[in-house]
Amino acid sequence: MKWPDEQFKRQLRSLGWPGLLGALALAGALALGLAARGWDREATGLQARADSLRRTAAVRNDTITEAAATPAEWLRRLPPAAERQQRLADLLEIGLRLGLTPQRTEHRLSVDSAAGLERLRVTMPLTGGYAQLRHFIEAALEHDPALSLDSLKLRRSTPQAAELEAELVWSLHGRSETP
Secondary structure, three states, rough: OOOOOOOHHHHHHHHHHHHHHHHHHHHHHHHHHHHHHHHHHHHHHHHHHHHHHHHHHHHOOOOOHOOOHHHHHHHHHEHHHHHHHHHHHHHHHHHHOOOEEEOOOEEEEEEOOOOOOOEEEEEEEEEEEEHHHHHHHHHHHHHHOEEEEEEEEEEEOOOOOEEEEEEEEEEEEEEEEOO
C-alpha cells in the first residue's frame, strides 16, 4: 500500500480535526444517499408486488362471490361429508410436513340437517417456530377452500424462546348427507 504524498498530507493537516470530521460526515452522507437509492428501488419493487397481490386477491374474491352467487350454489360447492376424514388427515399432514409438533387434537362435529351443513371443529395445539406456523396456516387455507381458521392463540414459554406454543381452532365446513 502506497502512502499519500507529502502535499496531500499537508492539505489534511491544514484542515484540522473539524475539517476532517466534516469530510467524513460528507462521505457518510454520500454513502447514505447511494444506499437510499437502493432502498427506493426495493420499496418500488415491494409496492409493485403488493399491488399485484391485491389485484390477485380481488380477482379471487370476485370469483368466489360469482361462483357462490346463491346459497344453494354455495352449498353445492362444499365438499361432501364423505371427504371429512381425508380433509382432516390432509390438515394434520400439512402440519407434520412443515415440522410442527402436534400435541393432541380434539374434534367436534355439528350437523345442521335442515340447512344441509356440517362443521367439524378441530382444536389443534402445536409447537413450532413462527415462520412454520405462518406457512402452515397459509398452506392449509390454500389447500382446502372450505376450511376456516376460527381462532389462534400464541404463547412463548419465555421471551427468548424460539418455539411458540400455538392453539389453532379450525372448522372444516361440508355438505351434510342427511336429508
